[in-house]
Amino acid sequence: MNDGDREEIARLLPAPADQDLPREQHLRHKELLMHRIDQDIDQDIARDTAQEAGRERVTGSRPARRLLRPALLAPATALTLAAALAAGVALNGGARGHSGTSAHRVATDMRPAAALLGRISDAAGERSTPRVRDDQFVYTREKAQGADLTSGKAVLDPLRERESWSAQEPGPLRRLGLVRENGETLPVNAEFGDTDGTPAGLSRPTYSWFRTLPTDPDKLLTYLYAHTPFAEGRGRDQAVFEQIGSLLGGMMPPATAAALYRAAAEIPGVTAAPQAHDAIGRRGLGIARDDTRYGVRTEWVFDKEDYSFLGSRSYLIKDRSYGKAGTLLSSEAELEIAVVDKAGERP
Numbered sequence: 001m002n003d004g005d006r007e008e009i010a011r012l013l014p015a016p017a018d019q020d021l022p023r024e025q026h027l028r029h030k031e032l033l034m035h036r037i038d039q040d041i042d043q044d045i046a047r048d049t050a051q052e053a054g055r056e057r058v059t060g061s062r063p064a065r066r067l068l069r070p071a072l073l074a075p076a077t078a079l080t081l082a083a084a085l086a087a088g089v090a091l092n093g094g095a096r097g098h099s100g101t102s103a104h105r106v107a108t109d110m111r112p113a114a115a116l117l118g119r120i121s122d123a124a125g126e127r128s129t130p131r132v133r134d135d136q137f138v139y140t141r142e143k144a145q146g147a148d149l150t151s152g153k154a155v156l157d158p159l160r161e162r163e164s165w166s167a168q169e170p171g172p173l174r175r176l177g178l179v180r181e182n183g184e185t186l187p188v189n190a191e192f193g194d195t196d197g198t199p200a201g202l203s204r205p206t207y208s209w210f211r212t213l214p215t216d217p218d219k220l221l222t223y224l225y226a227h228t229p230f231a232e233g234r235g236r237d238q239a240v241f242e243q244i245g246s247l248l249g250g251m252m253p254p255a256t257a258a259a260l261y262r263a264a265a266e267i268p269g270v271t272a273a274p275q276a277h278d279a280i281g282r283r284g285l286g287i288a289r290d291d292t293r294y295g296v297r298t299e300w301v302f303d304k305e306d307y308s309f310l311g312s313r314s315y316l317i318k319d320r321s322y323g324k325a326g327t328l329l330s331s332e333a334e335l336e337i338a339v340v341d342k343a344g345e346r347p
Helices: 021-051 075-092 102-109 114-127 207-212 218-227 234-249 256-266
Strands: 137-148 160-167 175-181 184-189 268-272 285-291 296-302 309-316 327-342
Touching: 114 256, 114 268, 114 285, 160 309, 218 234, 218 256, 234 256, 234 296
Parallel strands: none
Antiparallel strands: 137 160, 137 327, 160 175, 175 184, 268 285, 285 296, 296 309, 309 327
16 A cells, blocks of 8 residues: 555646626626526426325425536537636646636536535525634534545444534633543543644634634635645645535534535535435435546535535545455444533533
Protein backbone atom coordinates (compact mmCIF):
# COMPACT_ATOMS: atom_id res chain seq x y z
CA MET A 1 0.00 0.00 0.00
CA ASN A 2 1.63 3.28 -1.05
CA ASP A 3 1.33 6.69 0.57
CA GLY A 4 -1.03 7.89 -2.17
CA ASP A 5 -3.59 5.26 -1.14
CA ARG A 6 -3.62 6.67 2.39
CA GLU A 7 -3.97 10.33 1.43
CA GLU A 8 -7.13 12.24 2.10
CA ILE A 9 -9.96 12.22 -0.45
CA ALA A 10 -9.08 14.66 -3.21
CA ARG A 11 -9.70 15.37 -6.85
CA LEU A 12 -8.54 18.18 -9.10
CA LEU A 13 -11.30 19.36 -11.38
CA PRO A 14 -11.32 21.87 -14.24
CA ALA A 15 -12.98 25.14 -13.42
CA PRO A 16 -16.56 25.88 -14.42
CA ALA A 17 -17.22 28.00 -17.48
CA ASP A 18 -16.81 31.69 -16.71
CA GLN A 19 -18.35 33.58 -19.61
CA ASP A 20 -21.53 35.48 -18.74
CA LEU A 21 -24.84 35.01 -20.48
CA PRO A 22 -27.00 38.13 -20.65
CA ARG A 23 -29.29 38.18 -17.62
CA GLU A 24 -32.44 38.09 -19.77
CA GLN A 25 -31.20 35.04 -21.67
CA HIS A 26 -30.19 33.33 -18.43
CA LEU A 27 -33.65 33.86 -16.95
CA ARG A 28 -35.38 32.75 -20.16
CA HIS A 29 -33.47 29.45 -20.19
CA LYS A 30 -34.52 28.82 -16.61
CA GLU A 31 -38.14 29.92 -16.83
CA LEU A 32 -38.86 28.14 -20.13
CA LEU A 33 -38.20 24.84 -18.45
CA MET A 34 -38.91 25.46 -14.77
CA HIS A 35 -42.34 23.86 -14.85
CA ARG A 36 -40.96 20.56 -16.14
CA ILE A 37 -38.46 19.93 -13.34
CA ASP A 38 -41.33 19.27 -10.91
CA GLN A 39 -42.55 16.40 -13.03
CA ASP A 40 -39.07 15.00 -13.59
CA ILE A 41 -37.95 14.97 -9.96
CA ASP A 42 -41.31 13.87 -8.59
CA GLN A 43 -41.27 10.89 -10.97
CA ASP A 44 -37.79 9.91 -9.73
CA ILE A 45 -38.84 10.09 -6.10
CA ALA A 46 -42.14 8.34 -6.73
CA ARG A 47 -40.38 5.52 -8.56
CA ASP A 48 -37.84 4.98 -5.78
CA THR A 49 -40.51 5.13 -3.09
CA ALA A 50 -42.83 2.76 -4.95
CA GLN A 51 -40.04 0.21 -5.30
CA GLU A 52 -39.36 0.28 -1.58
CA ALA A 53 -42.88 0.57 -0.23
CA GLY A 54 -44.70 -1.46 -2.89
CA ARG A 55 -47.03 1.37 -3.81
CA GLU A 56 -47.28 3.94 -6.59
CA ARG A 57 -47.45 7.12 -4.55
CA VAL A 58 -45.16 9.43 -2.59
CA THR A 59 -46.03 11.91 0.14
CA GLY A 60 -44.38 15.04 1.45
CA SER A 61 -44.22 18.74 0.84
CA ARG A 62 -43.57 20.24 -2.58
CA PRO A 63 -41.40 23.34 -2.60
CA ALA A 64 -42.57 25.95 -5.08
CA ARG A 65 -39.46 26.13 -7.26
CA ARG A 66 -37.47 23.37 -8.88
CA LEU A 67 -34.82 23.63 -11.54
CA LEU A 68 -34.46 21.60 -14.70
CA ARG A 69 -31.92 18.99 -15.65
CA PRO A 70 -30.23 19.68 -19.04
CA ALA A 71 -31.66 16.58 -20.75
CA LEU A 72 -35.11 18.20 -20.80
CA LEU A 73 -34.04 21.26 -22.78
CA ALA A 74 -35.95 21.91 -25.98
CA PRO A 75 -33.58 21.30 -28.93
CA ALA A 76 -33.18 24.93 -30.00
CA THR A 77 -32.64 26.11 -26.43
CA ALA A 78 -30.19 23.29 -25.79
CA LEU A 79 -28.07 24.28 -28.80
CA THR A 80 -28.05 27.93 -27.79
CA LEU A 81 -27.08 27.16 -24.20
CA ALA A 82 -24.51 24.55 -25.19
CA ALA A 83 -22.82 27.01 -27.54
CA ALA A 84 -22.69 29.66 -24.85
CA LEU A 85 -21.28 27.30 -22.25
CA ALA A 86 -18.77 25.80 -24.70
CA ALA A 87 -17.52 29.29 -25.47
CA GLY A 88 -17.09 29.88 -21.76
CA VAL A 89 -15.06 26.70 -21.39
CA ALA A 90 -12.84 27.63 -24.31
CA LEU A 91 -12.21 31.12 -22.97
CA ASN A 92 -11.68 30.06 -19.38
CA GLY A 93 -9.41 27.09 -20.00
CA GLY A 94 -8.30 25.34 -16.82
CA ALA A 95 -8.52 28.22 -14.37
CA ARG A 96 -9.70 27.26 -10.88
CA GLY A 97 -11.83 28.84 -8.22
CA HIS A 98 -15.45 29.56 -7.39
CA SER A 99 -17.36 31.46 -10.07
CA GLY A 100 -20.49 33.49 -9.43
CA THR A 101 -21.11 34.43 -13.07
CA SER A 102 -24.45 33.85 -14.74
CA ALA A 103 -23.01 31.24 -17.13
CA HIS A 104 -21.88 29.23 -14.15
CA ARG A 105 -25.20 29.74 -12.38
CA VAL A 106 -27.33 28.61 -15.29
CA ALA A 107 -25.20 25.46 -15.71
CA THR A 108 -25.38 24.79 -11.98
CA ASP A 109 -29.10 25.46 -11.63
CA MET A 110 -30.07 22.87 -14.22
CA ARG A 111 -28.14 19.97 -12.67
CA PRO A 112 -30.27 17.38 -10.82
CA ALA A 113 -28.08 17.82 -7.74
CA ALA A 114 -28.75 21.57 -7.70
CA ALA A 115 -32.50 20.98 -8.01
CA LEU A 116 -32.43 18.52 -5.12
CA LEU A 117 -30.23 20.75 -2.97
CA GLY A 118 -32.67 23.58 -3.69
CA ARG A 119 -35.46 21.48 -2.19
CA ILE A 120 -33.32 20.54 0.79
CA SER A 121 -32.38 24.19 1.27
CA ASP A 122 -36.02 25.32 1.19
CA ALA A 123 -36.97 22.71 3.78
CA ALA A 124 -34.02 23.62 6.02
CA GLY A 125 -34.94 27.29 5.87
CA GLU A 126 -38.47 26.52 7.08
CA ARG A 127 -37.39 24.16 9.85
CA SER A 128 -37.44 25.62 13.37
CA THR A 129 -34.52 25.05 15.74
CA PRO A 130 -34.14 25.94 19.42
CA ARG A 131 -32.05 28.95 20.33
CA VAL A 132 -28.80 27.74 21.85
CA ARG A 133 -27.05 29.66 24.65
CA ASP A 134 -23.29 29.87 24.90
CA ASP A 135 -23.37 28.04 28.27
CA GLN A 136 -25.24 25.03 26.85
CA PHE A 137 -24.20 21.87 25.00
CA VAL A 138 -25.42 20.37 21.72
CA TYR A 139 -26.17 16.68 22.24
CA THR A 140 -25.97 14.23 19.33
CA ARG A 141 -26.58 10.50 19.18
CA GLU A 142 -25.53 8.53 16.14
CA LYS A 143 -24.47 5.13 14.91
CA ALA A 144 -21.21 4.99 13.00
CA GLN A 145 -18.44 2.75 11.74
CA GLY A 146 -15.17 3.21 9.90
CA ALA A 147 -12.46 1.21 8.20
CA ASP A 148 -9.02 0.67 9.74
CA LEU A 149 -6.22 0.80 7.13
CA THR A 150 -3.23 0.14 9.39
CA SER A 151 -2.89 -3.46 8.17
CA GLY A 152 -2.76 -2.37 4.55
CA LYS A 153 -6.33 -3.59 3.99
CA ALA A 154 -9.59 -1.86 4.84
CA VAL A 155 -10.98 -3.66 7.90
CA LEU A 156 -14.41 -2.35 8.87
CA ASP A 157 -15.06 -1.76 12.56
CA PRO A 158 -18.40 -2.85 14.06
CA LEU A 159 -21.31 -0.43 13.94
CA ARG A 160 -21.39 1.41 17.27
CA GLU A 161 -23.64 3.94 18.92
CA ARG A 162 -21.97 7.15 20.02
CA GLU A 163 -23.19 10.11 22.05
CA SER A 164 -21.45 13.47 22.18
CA TRP A 165 -21.84 16.79 23.97
CA SER A 166 -20.32 19.83 22.25
CA ALA A 167 -19.63 22.96 24.27
CA GLN A 168 -21.14 26.11 22.77
CA GLU A 169 -18.86 28.66 24.45
CA PRO A 170 -16.95 30.70 21.87
CA GLY A 171 -13.66 29.86 23.55
CA PRO A 172 -10.90 29.21 23.02
CA LEU A 173 -11.51 26.06 25.07
CA ARG A 174 -9.20 23.28 26.20
CA ARG A 175 -12.15 21.00 27.01
CA LEU A 176 -14.53 20.88 24.05
CA GLY A 177 -17.08 18.46 25.44
CA LEU A 178 -17.63 14.75 26.07
CA VAL A 179 -18.07 11.61 23.99
CA ARG A 180 -19.63 8.35 25.20
CA GLU A 181 -19.07 5.08 23.34
CA ASN A 182 -19.07 1.42 24.41
CA GLY A 183 -20.10 2.47 27.91
CA GLU A 184 -17.05 4.70 28.35
CA THR A 185 -17.24 8.49 28.67
CA LEU A 186 -14.18 10.50 27.66
CA PRO A 187 -13.37 14.21 27.41
CA VAL A 188 -12.88 15.86 24.02
CA ASN A 189 -9.75 17.97 24.22
CA ALA A 190 -8.59 20.95 22.16
CA GLU A 191 -7.50 20.40 18.55
CA PHE A 192 -3.90 19.30 18.09
CA GLY A 193 -1.63 22.34 18.14
CA ASP A 194 -4.15 24.62 19.89
CA THR A 195 -2.06 25.11 23.01
CA ASP A 196 -4.30 27.92 24.27
CA GLY A 197 -7.50 26.09 23.40
CA THR A 198 -9.66 25.78 20.28
CA PRO A 199 -11.96 28.71 19.43
CA ALA A 200 -15.34 28.36 17.76
CA GLY A 201 -14.96 27.97 14.01
CA LEU A 202 -14.92 25.42 11.21
CA SER A 203 -13.22 22.79 13.37
CA ARG A 204 -15.50 23.53 16.35
CA PRO A 205 -18.78 24.96 15.05
CA THR A 206 -21.14 26.46 17.62
CA TYR A 207 -24.62 27.88 17.17
CA SER A 208 -23.38 31.42 17.78
CA TRP A 209 -20.54 30.95 15.29
CA PHE A 210 -22.96 29.66 12.66
CA ARG A 211 -24.91 32.91 13.09
CA THR A 212 -21.83 34.91 12.03
CA LEU A 213 -21.61 33.19 8.63
CA PRO A 214 -23.00 34.83 5.48
CA THR A 215 -26.48 33.63 4.54
CA ASP A 216 -25.95 34.55 0.90
CA PRO A 217 -24.86 31.25 -0.75
CA ASP A 218 -22.22 32.86 -2.99
CA LYS A 219 -20.65 34.77 -0.11
CA LEU A 220 -20.77 31.68 2.09
CA LEU A 221 -19.07 29.58 -0.57
CA THR A 222 -16.38 32.23 -1.00
CA TYR A 223 -15.82 32.13 2.77
CA LEU A 224 -15.55 28.33 2.75
CA TYR A 225 -13.05 28.29 -0.13
CA ALA A 226 -10.96 30.89 1.72
CA HIS A 227 -11.05 29.25 5.16
CA THR A 228 -11.15 25.50 4.55
CA PRO A 229 -7.69 24.19 5.56
CA PHE A 230 -5.27 23.30 2.79
CA ALA A 231 -3.65 19.86 2.64
CA GLU A 232 -0.98 18.54 0.31
CA GLY A 233 -2.51 16.81 -2.71
CA ARG A 234 -6.06 17.71 -1.77
CA GLY A 235 -8.21 19.51 -4.35
CA ARG A 236 -10.07 22.59 -3.13
CA ASP A 237 -13.45 21.51 -4.50
CA GLN A 238 -13.29 18.18 -2.68
CA ALA A 239 -11.96 19.80 0.48
CA VAL A 240 -14.83 22.30 0.59
CA PHE A 241 -17.41 19.59 -0.13
CA GLU A 242 -16.08 17.55 2.77
CA GLN A 243 -15.91 20.63 4.99
CA ILE A 244 -19.60 21.27 4.38
CA GLY A 245 -20.30 17.60 5.05
CA SER A 246 -18.61 17.87 8.45
CA LEU A 247 -21.07 20.63 9.41
CA LEU A 248 -24.24 18.76 8.40
CA GLY A 249 -26.40 17.40 11.16
CA GLY A 250 -25.26 20.07 13.59
CA MET A 251 -27.50 22.55 15.35
CA MET A 252 -27.50 25.72 13.26
CA PRO A 253 -29.87 28.59 12.41
CA PRO A 254 -32.28 27.72 9.59
CA ALA A 255 -31.01 30.54 7.35
CA THR A 256 -27.45 29.25 7.68
CA ALA A 257 -28.48 25.69 6.86
CA ALA A 258 -30.41 26.86 3.80
CA ALA A 259 -27.41 28.84 2.53
CA LEU A 260 -25.05 25.93 3.16
CA TYR A 261 -27.01 23.59 0.88
CA ARG A 262 -27.27 26.14 -1.91
CA ALA A 263 -23.54 26.81 -1.60
CA ALA A 264 -22.86 23.07 -1.93
CA ALA A 265 -24.87 23.03 -5.17
CA GLU A 266 -22.29 25.33 -6.78
CA ILE A 267 -19.29 23.07 -6.13
CA PRO A 268 -18.14 21.42 -9.39
CA GLY A 269 -18.63 17.66 -9.50
CA VAL A 270 -21.51 17.43 -7.02
CA THR A 271 -24.16 14.96 -8.23
CA ALA A 272 -27.38 13.28 -7.13
CA ALA A 273 -27.12 9.73 -5.71
CA PRO A 274 -30.53 8.01 -5.95
CA GLN A 275 -29.48 4.80 -4.16
CA ALA A 276 -27.85 6.43 -1.13
CA HIS A 277 -28.42 5.03 2.37
CA ASP A 278 -27.03 5.67 5.84
CA ALA A 279 -25.28 3.43 8.36
CA ILE A 280 -28.47 1.73 9.52
CA GLY A 281 -29.83 1.15 6.02
CA ARG A 282 -32.27 4.07 5.76
CA ARG A 283 -32.53 4.87 2.07
CA GLY A 284 -33.00 8.44 1.05
CA LEU A 285 -32.15 11.19 -1.39
CA GLY A 286 -28.41 11.33 -1.92
CA ILE A 287 -25.91 14.05 -2.75
CA ALA A 288 -22.45 12.82 -3.70
CA ARG A 289 -19.06 13.79 -5.03
CA ASP A 290 -16.61 11.36 -6.61
CA ASP A 291 -12.88 11.61 -6.05
CA THR A 292 -11.66 10.03 -9.28
CA ARG A 293 -8.01 10.38 -8.31
CA TYR A 294 -8.34 8.17 -5.24
CA GLY A 295 -11.46 6.30 -6.30
CA VAL A 296 -13.67 7.31 -3.37
CA ARG A 297 -17.27 8.49 -3.35
CA THR A 298 -18.64 10.57 -0.47
CA GLU A 299 -22.43 10.68 -0.04
CA TRP A 300 -24.83 12.67 2.10
CA VAL A 301 -28.28 11.12 2.71
CA PHE A 302 -31.54 12.99 3.26
CA ASP A 303 -35.05 11.88 4.16
CA LYS A 304 -37.32 11.54 1.12
CA GLU A 305 -40.30 13.25 2.73
CA ASP A 306 -39.02 16.10 4.91
CA TYR A 307 -35.45 16.42 3.47
CA SER A 308 -33.84 16.21 6.92
CA PHE A 309 -30.24 15.00 7.12
CA LEU A 310 -29.99 11.25 7.85
CA GLY A 311 -26.28 10.56 7.64
CA SER A 312 -23.35 10.03 5.30
CA ARG A 313 -20.97 7.40 4.01
CA SER A 314 -17.87 6.98 1.85
CA TYR A 315 -16.76 3.96 -0.17
CA LEU A 316 -14.40 2.92 -2.94
CA ILE A 317 -15.61 3.27 -6.51
CA LYS A 318 -12.60 1.51 -8.04
CA ASP A 319 -10.21 -1.20 -6.91
CA ARG A 320 -7.31 -0.06 -4.74
CA SER A 321 -4.50 -1.91 -2.99
CA TYR A 322 -6.43 -1.80 0.29
CA GLY A 323 -9.84 -2.81 -1.02
CA LYS A 324 -12.07 -3.52 -4.01
CA ALA A 325 -14.69 -1.20 -5.48
CA GLY A 326 -17.66 -1.04 -3.15
CA THR A 327 -15.57 -1.35 0.04
CA LEU A 328 -17.10 0.82 2.76
CA LEU A 329 -14.70 3.28 4.36
CA SER A 330 -17.02 5.15 6.72
CA SER A 331 -20.72 5.40 7.47
CA GLU A 332 -22.92 7.21 9.98
CA ALA A 333 -26.58 7.63 10.84
CA GLU A 334 -27.83 10.56 12.86
CA LEU A 335 -30.38 9.43 15.43
CA GLU A 336 -30.98 12.41 17.69
CA ILE A 337 -29.89 16.02 18.19
CA ALA A 338 -30.90 18.27 21.08
CA VAL A 339 -29.74 21.03 23.41
CA VAL A 340 -28.90 20.29 27.06
CA ASP A 341 -27.58 22.35 29.95
CA LYS A 342 -24.75 20.06 31.06
CA ALA A 343 -22.22 17.75 29.43
CA GLY A 344 -23.23 14.13 30.05
CA GLU A 345 -26.92 15.02 30.38
CA ARG A 346 -29.38 13.33 28.03
CA PRO A 347 -32.43 15.13 26.59
